[in-house]
Amino acid sequence: METxxxxxxxxxxxxxxxxxFAPLVAGIINKTKAFLQKRKGASIFQxxxxxxxxxxxxxxxxxxxxxxxxxxxxxxxMTSLFAATMVPGFLTGQFSxxxxxxxxxxxxxxxxxMTLSSMDAATSFGGMGGSREVYIxxxxxxxxxxxxLINSIRYHSTTLSSMVIDYDGAYxxxxxxxACIAFFLVMLAENSRLPVDNPDTHLELTxxxxxxxxxxxxxxxxxxxxxSFLKIIVFLTMFGALYVPINIPLAVKILLGAxxxxxxxxxxxxxxxxxxxxxxGAALVLLLxxxxxx
Amino acid sequence: MMTxxxxxxxxxxxxxxxxxxxxxxxxxxxxxxxASGVGYVxxxxxxxxxxxxxxxxxxxxxxxxSLEYDSITHIVPAAAWYEREIKDMFGLVPKGxxxxxxxxxxxxxPEDFYPxxxxxxxxxxxxxxxxxxxxxxxxxxxxxxxxxxxHAGIIEPGHFRFSQAGEAMLQLDAKLFFxxxxxxxxxxxxxxxxxxxxxxxxxxxxxxxxxxxxxQAVEKICGISVPRRAEIIRTLLMELExxxxxxxxxxxxxxxxxxxxxxxxxxxxxxxxxxLCEEVAGNRFLRGMIIPGGVAMDVDEALSERIHEVxxxxxxxxxxxxxxxxxxxxxxxxxxxxxxxxxxxxxxxAMVGVGARASGYAHDSRSDFDYGxxxxxxxxxxxxxxxxxxxRLLVRIxxxxxxxxxxxxxxxxxxxxxxxxxxxxxxxxxGADWGISESARGSNFHYVALDKDGRIDRLFVRSASYPNxxxxxxxxxGDIIPDFPLINKSFELCYACIDx
Numbered sequence: 001m002e003t004x005x006x007x008x009x010x011x012x013x014x015x016x017x018x019x020x021f022a023p024l025v026a027g028i029i030n031k032t033k034a035f036l037q038k039r040k041g042a043s044i045f046q047x048x049x050x051x052x053x054x055x056x057x058x059x060x061x062x063x064x065x066x067x068x069x070x071x072x073x074x075x076x077x078m079t080s081l082f083a084a085t086m087v088p089g090f091l092t093g094q095f096s097x098x099x100x101x102x103x104x105x106x107x108x109x110x111x112x113x114m115t116l117s118s119m120d121a122a123t124s125f126g127g128m129g130g131s132r133e134v135y136i137x138x139x140x141x142x143x144x145x146x147x148x149l150i151n152s153i154r155y156h157s158t159t160l161s162s163m164v165i166d167y168d169g170a171y172x173x174x175x176x177x178x179a180c181i182a183f184f185l186v187m188l189a190e191n192s193r194l195p196v197d198n199p200d201t202h203l204e205l206t207x208x209x210x211x212x213x214x215x216x217x218x219x220x221x222x223x224x225x226x227x228s229f230l231k232i233i234v235f236l237t238m239f240g241a242l243y244v245p246i247n248i249p250l251a252v253k254i255l256l257g258a259x260x261x262x263x264x265x266x267x268x269x270x271x272x273x274x275x276x277x278x279x280x281g282a283a284l285v286l287l288l289x290x291x292x293x294x
Numbered sequence: 295m296m297t298x299x300x301x302x303x304x305x306x307x308x309x310x311x312x313x314x315x316x317x318x319x320x321x322x323x324x325x326x327x328x329a330s331g332v333g334y335v336x337x338x339x340x341x342x343x344x345x346x347x348x349x350x351x352x353x354x355x356x357x358x359x360s361l362e363y364d365s366i367t368h369i370v371p372a373a374a375w376y377e378r379e380i381k382d383m384f385g386l387v388p389k390g391x392x393x394x395x396x397x398x399x400x401x402x403x404p405e406d407f408y409p410x411x412x413x414x415x416x417x418x419x420x421x422x423x424x425x426x427x428x429x430x431x432x433x434x435x436x437x438x439x440x441x442x443x444x445h446a447g448i449i450e451p452g453h454f455r456f457s458q459a460g461e462a463m464l465q466l467d468a469k470l471f472f473x474x475x476x477x478x479x480x481x482x483x484x485x486x487x488x489x490x491x492x493x494x495x496x497x498x499x500x501x502x503x504x505x506x507x508x509x510q511a512v513e514k515i516c517g518i519s520v521p522r523r524a525e526i527i528r529t530l531l532m533e534l535e536x537x538x539x540x541x542x543x544x545x546x547x548x549x550x551x552x553x554x555x556x557x558x559x560x561x562x563x564x565x566x567x568x569x570l571c572e573e574v575a576g577n578r579f580l581r582g583m584i585i586p587g588g589v590a591m592d593v594d595e596a597l598s599e600r601i602h603e604v605x606x607x608x609x610x611x612x613x614x615x616x617x618x619x620x621x622x623x624x625x626x627x628x629x630x631x632x633x634x635x636x637x638x639x640x641x642x643x644a645m646v647g648v649g650a651r652a653s654g655y656a657h658d659s660r661s662d663f664d665y666g667x668x669x670x671x672x673x674x675x676x677x678x679x680x681x682x683x684x685x686r687l688l689v690r691i692x693x694x695x696x697x698x699x700x701x702x703x704x705x706x707x708x709x710x711x712x713x714x715x716x717x718x719x720x721x722x723x724x725g726a727d728w729g730i731s732e733s734a735r736g737s738n739f740h741y742v743a744l745d746k747d748g749r750i751d752r753l754f755v756r757s758a759s760y761p762n763x764x765x766x767x768x769x770x771x772g773d774i775i776p777d778f779p780l781i782n783k784s785f786e787l788c789y790a791c792i793d794x
Contacts, residue, residue: 037558124439128461128775195624198552202446205439206550206776269553269625273461273776 011098015085018237022229023047025236025258032262047229051222059218065120072117073216073223079110080230088160089237089250098160100148104141107190110227111137118212125204129211132273136189136196136208139280143186146287150179151242153294163242175293176245182286183243184260187235189280191228193261195268196276206270232261296337297351301363307351308366308373311340315370318644318657320348320730321739322376323754324384326412333357334384334411337741337754338366338373339728343662348728355386365391372644372761383410398471401426409479416479429467431457436464439775443472450789454778461774466767473793481753486512486586486722486742489750493740494581496755497791502528502535503733504740504755505584510665510729511742512586516722521715522667523708524588529666530704531580531589532731533697534601538567539734540690540697541608543786544615547687550780551628556618563611570604573597588717598705609698616691629684633769633781636681640765647736649762649785652689653681659732666731667707671700683784722748733758735788757791 027044034041043049061069083106086098111133118130151163189196192209201207204214213224233254240253271279299307311317317340325335334355339348355361365388367374377388378397385408388394399407404422408414430438437458443451453469477496481489486508493508494501506528513520520528545560568578574597575583583589593601619625635645640653650657658675660668676692678685726743736758743752762785769781 033554037555038562039558124437128439194552201552203550203779204441204446205778266554269548269551269622269628271624272628273774275627 011085014087014090015081017090018084018087018233019081019226019230022226022233023051025233025254026229028255028258029232029262029265032259033266036263036266047225051226054217054222054225055219057218059220062121062215064122065215068113069117069120069215070220072113072120073220073227075113076110077223077227077230079106079113080227080234082106084230084234084237086160087234087238088163088241100152100158100160103160104144104148107231108137108141114212114224121215123215125207125211125214128205129207129209129214132208133212136276136280139277139284140186140190143182143280143283143287144190146284146291147179147183147186147243150175150287150290150294153291172245173293175290176243178286178290178293180239180243180245182283182290183239185279185283185286187239188261188264189276189283191232191235194265195271196279198270199265232258296349299351299353301353301355301360304353304366305364305369307353308338308369311338311350312370315641315644317342317349318641319370319372319376320644320737321728321741321754321756322373322380323741323756324380324386324410325743325752325754326384326410328357329412334361334386336363336380336386339739339741341662346662346664348730361385362387362389364389367391370644371642375760375764382408384408385411396424396426398474400424400469400472409476414479416476416482426469428453428455428469429465430455431465435459443469450793452789456775456778458775461776463770463773463775463778466770466778468763468767470763470789471793473789475793477794478753478755481750483749485749486720486744489753490585491581493753493755496794497757497788498579499539499788500535500733500735500738500757500791501579501581502531502584503731503738504757506532506666506731507729507738507740508742508753509584509586510731511727511740512720512722512729512744514727514729515725515742515744516720518587518718518720520588521713521718523592523711523713524716525667526704526707526711527589527593527716528584529668529671530593530601530701530708531574531583532666532733533700533704534567534571534574535580536734537605537608537694537697537701538564538571539786540694541567541612543690543734543783544612544687544694546786547629547683547780547783548619548625550783551625553622553625556615556622556625559611559615559618563608563615566604566608566611570601573600585717587720588715590717592714592716593708595709598708601701602705605698605701609695612691612694612698619687619691626684628777628780629687629784630680630682632683632773632777633784634680634682634772635765635769637679639768640681643765643768644761645736645765646761647733647758648686648689648693649765650736651675651677652685654679657737659730659737662737663730665729667704670707671703673700683780686784724748726752735759735786735791736762755794757788757794759788759791763787763792 026047031041031044086103115130115133118126152158155163192199197208216224236254236257239257240250244253320339320341322338327335336353339350342349365377377391380386382396382398401424403424404420407420439456439458441454443453451472455467456463457465481492494505496504542564545557548556571580572578635653637654640650640655646657654677656675656677660673661675676689678688722744724744724746728741730737730739738758739756741754745751766785
């Protein structure tokens with residue numbers, strides 16, 4: 001019983017740790033992009049300032065929204081935080097709440113609430129963003145499931161933490177390389193990054209994630225952004241811990257992952273909306289090949 | 295010379311002059327000549343590229359008689375907006391026009407208020423409640439997406455109503471002219487010199503095109519020709535303005551698809567050109583350079599050297615940018631086959647500028663008319679045939695390299711031009727004439743009428759965006775709504791130019 005409590009405690013510590021560093025990772029991605037465009041760019045701590053700024057601002061609510069509208073950002077943030085506590089990463093606890101299926105569907109719950117809220121204010125941009133988000137997540141979900149399944153087969157378990165324990169750092173197989181590439185592609189789609197979505201667009205008509213958050217302001221907006229940043233670092237942690245078959249410290253992997261996202265976002269432009277299925281289809285095929293190779 | 299006809303003969307005249315679109319309709323506008331006993335008049339100008347001139351007809355209406363005429367939109371589709379504007383401004387009603395909603399004067403104006411009639415004071419205060427119904431498609435599963443007039447970016451106001459079937463755009467209706475400034479009314483009674491600063495500020499990006507067309511018209515009325523050195527400098531300024539605009543667009547179009555390195559490079563290059571403009575004219579928009587009779591300031595040896603240097607630098611940057619575009623497969627995938635305008639559509643709507651030339655319609659004032667020193671530069675319009683966003687991008691790149699060469703040639707011409715005279719004195723006389731110049735967005739037409747005191751009786755401005763705006767609603771059909779920003783940016787249409 002004591003070990004379970006310690007494990008849960010450690011999980012919580014990991015979640016908070018990721019929460020603290022999440023805006024920094026987003027800042028590093030933005031700095032990388034600015035550097036590659038020969039711009040000076042904002043400070044890597046800018047996202048902390050932004051979060052604080054939104055937190056201090058008043059929240060404007062339209063009278064036409066329901067309770068879902070207020071609830072959704074909280075759920076989105078909490079699910080991201082929950083995912084952060086259970087993602088296989090810095091901890092190697094014996095007991096864990098981290099089941100792979102729980103992980104995937106916790107994130108799905110957050111997305112479900114965001115999609116609901118996007119329709120709540122009944123604006124056309126929100127609705128468009130919501131419908132596109134669902135279109136993409138329908139394609140992303142099986143890919144993530146497959147990606148996790150590879151590890152389940154490898155370690156004979158769906159417990160995330162056990163995957164980490166067995167992970168020996170020198171696992172360099174064809175299957176691992178394929179899974180690494182595929183998971184990276186899926187990670188970009190899931191986190192609304194280029195080439196699937198444009199995180200810094202102001203063009204209402206092309207928005208996906210930003211379209212859904214268009215009606216938010218103040219504390220609620222702050223929560224959504226923090227949730228999004230958290231999601232990026234959670235995925236980078238998982239990417240580093242399970243899918244990068246090189247033996248270097250996890251923190252370094254996360255940093256490198258953020259820089260690579262910055263580079264990929266600079267090299268790419270947003271693809272046609274209906275080509276996203278080809279993109280994610282490719283990721284899916286790679287994952288299937290990885291499973292066969294396994 | 296303009297033929298004068300009665301309202302009954304307008305259809306025949308339109309058919310004769312347009313010759314199935316061979317002679318594009320340049321402008322159609324009204325004028326109140328009741329003071330001289332003539333009545334209300336509609337002027338129709340058609341281009342005759344083969345003789346490098348304009349011709350057309352004017353329709354005279356007795357102010358006490360019927361103010362209706364047969365709409366020529368069915369024969370000359372390009373007339374659709376002009377007829378609506380004339381109805382708003384003068385109350386002359388085109389019978390059988392397919393869309394008689396107001397164009398310029400929105401809900402806040404009363405009915406039966408025709409601001410360009412002479413009996414309306416320039417400072418008249420009015421408030422009204424007109425009806426303006428935005429056009430939408432109805433059907434099961436269809437929905438509307440209203441965008442604007444306030445946009446997310448720092449741009450001017452315009453309302454777009456998309457009728458959607460899922461992501462596909464079925465129909466787009468654009469409600470524009472939100473910030474109508476009444477410039478044409480405001481300059482009435484001013485001397486050309488007084489009106490110049492106003493004309494110069496019609497649009498931020500086309501000050502040279504607007505002043506040049508305006509001054510051409512005034513100079514023609516006064517029957518003078520501009521000193522050669524001034525003509526060379528005017529042409530040089532026009533090409534600098536084009537370079538600034540085109541380079542800016544090359545950085546703006548990729549913003550529609552989030553292609554970040556190209557956005558940054560384009561922005562950087564545009565800044566270089568604008569700083570050069572500041573060195574040339576003392577301001578970033580080349581204002582104050584062109585005056586009736588010539589130019590205000592010389593471009594000396596040191597400045598020529600500087601222009602040469604910067605333009606070479608920018609040319610290298612554009613080269614990099616075009617390679618960047620060509621090699622980015624994902625970008626090509628977005629721009630190719632997106633937002634297609636077929637060449638017949640371009641001809642029907644009498645489109646101008648990059649939009650026309652990307653659809654294989656070689657419509658360019660620099661070759662269609664004789665002005666500046668373009669004839670000595672052996673200028674040829676640069677065209678592409680696909681009519682999509684990619685074609686409009688390529689036309690801009692092609693025109694840029696032509697402009698770079700022309701700037702070099704113009705600087706050479708300037709150094710061997712012995713003349714030092716920059717402008718001539720003007721004696722304003724009564725009369726009316728037109729001027730045209732090719733701005734970065736297309737041909738820019740001004741009609742100026744001076745009264746016997748040399749004061750402006752009527753100014754009509756048809757900027758390049760005017761005939762191209764209606765094309766946007768055609769181009770988007772068959773594309774999906776996330777592609778709209780890209781298509782819109784590829785036309786680079788100006789709100790201020792039509793909100794005159």
